[in-house]
Amino acid sequence: MGTMTHLVWRQLIKEKARTFTTILAMAVAATLTVATLIGINSARHSMYQDNIQNTGGLQFVLSKVNQETALAIQKKADISESVRYQRQGQISFADQVPNQPDSPLLMLPKPALQRLIQPILLEGRLPQNEQEVMLAQDLISDVYAVGKTVAAQRNGQRVVLKIVGSYRGYAGLMASDGAVTTGHFDGTKNYAVAAAFGNYGNFYAKLKKLTAQYHVGSDQQRVNELALKRAGESRDVKVRAMFVLLVIVVLSVIGLVSLALIYTSINLSVQAQTQRYGLLRSIGATPRQIRQSVCLQALTLALPAILLGLLAGIGGLSLAFHELNRIFKASGNTFQLLLTISWWPILVSGFFMLLVTLLAARRPAKRAAQVSPIAAVRAQSASRKVSQRMLRQGMLGRFLPTPIAKLAYKHYRRLGWSKVTMMTTLALSLMIFIGFTSFFRGMLTFSDETISRQADVTITKTQSLASANFSFNPRRLPGVKRGTVTGTTQVGLKNAPQAFHDRLNVIVVSDQTFGTVFKDRPTIITGSRLVTNSKTGKRQQQWDTPKDFAGTLELANEQSSQKTLTQPMKVVTKTAAEMTDWLVSDQSGLVLSASRFRQISQ
Structure with missing residues (x-):
């Protein structure tokens, strides 16, 4: 020392x-x-992990390689996880969509199905044998729906496969127009490898080196770019x-x-x-x-x-x-x-x-x-160097009331x-x-009440609620997993309770939905948002209607040409986050069945 x-x-x-x-x-x-x-x-890592689940933890796919190349890629030291699958044929949908290119028929072993298809399963289940197939969501139609069959060319032979499910074609690493089955590898061509590096740091440089070594073109590569962008690994330098x-x-x-x-x-x-x-x-x-x-x-x-x-x-x-x-x-x-x-x-x-x-x-x-x-x-x-400016009294010093305050301010100016x-x-x-x-x-x-379960797609149609078909089931449409038909309007409130406005949104649903989801009880769905108080500057939760309200509302029938009638109705209140079994719209309001709504609007 x-x-x-x-x-x-x-x-x-x-x-x-x-x-x-x-x-x-x-x-x-x-x-x-x-x-x-x-x-x-x-x-960054949390967002990466959240997005990489759509591809089973795998980052990229290299397709159209032979069996030897596929096995060599899987054995690379910097490859931490990988699965292998094979294209074994094609399916033609030209009878439904003219000039539609043939869709690839991909054979995935069960481990590959679990990694690549299970996270993006949309409807049905995974194939369990060679006679079953899953289609990308865009290929599902009335003719080719789950439970029906489709003809395919597999290893040069015509086969008939049963459709057992569909997957989200744009969410993972699989082809957006593909068909997936299971079985065994056949031959040495048309293999694909889905893999992940040990870490995603410097991902594109490692991928470039790997593809250059095995002569894999850019058209043979598919990457989970969204997950990598979340991790800060982007092709875009900006x-x-x-x-x-x-x-x-x-x-x-x-x-x-x-x-x-x-x-x-x-x-x-x-x-x-x-x-x-x-x-x-x-x-x-x-x-x-x-x-x-x-x-x-x-x-x-x-x-x-x-x-x-x-x-x-x-x-x-x-x-x-x-x-x-x-x-x-x-x-x-x-x-x-x-x-x-x-x-x-x-x-x-x-x-x-x-x-x-x-x-x-x-x-x-x-x-x-x-x-x-x-x-x-x-x-x-x-000794400290003191300038002439520091010795001046200063504007603030002239207004200080006591000698002690002036002395303190003078010392402050000399610091x-x-x-x-x-x-x-x-x-x-x-x-x-x-x-x-x-x-x-x-x-x-930002508590659980502020989060509601929103639909992926909302279709709005302007028509009279009296002629609306609330009994229609959107699940009949190809690729739809869940759906609800609702109608919205406004009614007046007589003697509106405190914190209510004089008008209230009404959300009309089918009698079946009203019975199964809402237990045949008129229910107010209320949402909230975070707003900034202009006086205090603090953010606070603001509810559309009181979240604890349970009582009687008097609805005014404004469609009556003779006089305004009132309909007393006992209601309960639920927050949007509580309604996990129903796709909640952006609006808050009173949920009624179609038959109940017709009664109060006659």
Whole structure:
């Protein structure tokens, strides 16, 4: 241990309170850095995992390769997961769609079916033998529906296959116009490999190297681009540049706060040790050695601060993710935040904190090196340069009521860069605090009542509700898994309860839906949204109608030409998130059966 290192260590042990305070300030800065970088990385990985499920965890498909190439690709060291399948024929749908190209008949072994088809299963089930087939959703029609048969050419022979299901052709890695069956491999041609690299970092460079090695063209490749974009792996340079820019901007803001916090702490420590630095100069220490002493002291304190920041940042993120995942699960949302701890956020955080610490220590170290032995003996610090502007009273000083206030303001004007540091620290700390708390408060108040189950497709038709066919079942249409026919109108309310308007939306459903889903009870479906209070600036949940209302409403029949009639009706209220068995529309309102609605509108 060198002389300067020994002196630094003794000084840190001697001033335990100041040492602890400095470490705490550095730990706060390290926590912000660690939490931000690991949080961004975890969010990217969580979105990637959510999207990669549509392709069974596999990232790409290489098709039209021979058996030898397929086996070689599967054995590559950087391939972590893979399945193999084969094109064994085709199916013609020209009788239904003129000039329609033949659809490929793909044979997937059962492991491949589970990985590639099960996540995008739309209707029916997976094929269990060679006589069964699944079609892409665009191929399903009245003629080729689930339960019917289709003729196909398989290995040069005509076969008749039973349609047992359909899959979403545009959601995974399979052909959007394909037909899928199961069975055994036959021959050495027309193979395809669906695979994933051990990690998605630098994905496209690895894929380019792999395809170049086995001479696979671009028309033979299919990639889950959505999942890779979520992970930050995009072919578009602009997308990747935007992500890097985001990280730089966030780190810049955190860096300014960290710089101010650490600088203030080190500067106070240097000012308290003015006599010590002067005495070191008197026994032969050079200004360079003094500067090195201050920087070494700062770096020594930064190491435990970084460790504390890692623990606090990871622990805080873990608690936040756990709470958010609980809310997502309660609301029926399948998305989950996964805490991902990898090497690059930790290394970047450590390097970033060391760099900020050195920058923060630079000016205090220079000031410590300027302390003269005479000033140290007198217990004086280096004289501060005071400009004429600092000596002026200032506009604010003229309006201060007491001499003590004027004296304090005069001292404040003479602080120079110290006051700038203090104001910057307070302003940036307040900005980060408001930003983080607003984000998490918004996420935590986004409760399960704000999430409703929306339909993928909504078709609107303008016609009289009296002539609407509410008994029509949309599931009869090809490719439709669930569906509901509803009609909407408005009715007046007589003696409307508090928090209700004088008019109310009415959602009309079939008698069967009203009985099975709503138990033959008139039900108000209410939704909510997050709005910002103009007075307080806080976000709050605003309901379309009171979510706890249960009582009697009087509906006004405004269609009567003679007089306005009233129909008392006992109702209950449910939130949109509670109605998991029904596709909720965007509107809130009173749900009635078609027959009940006809009664009140006659």
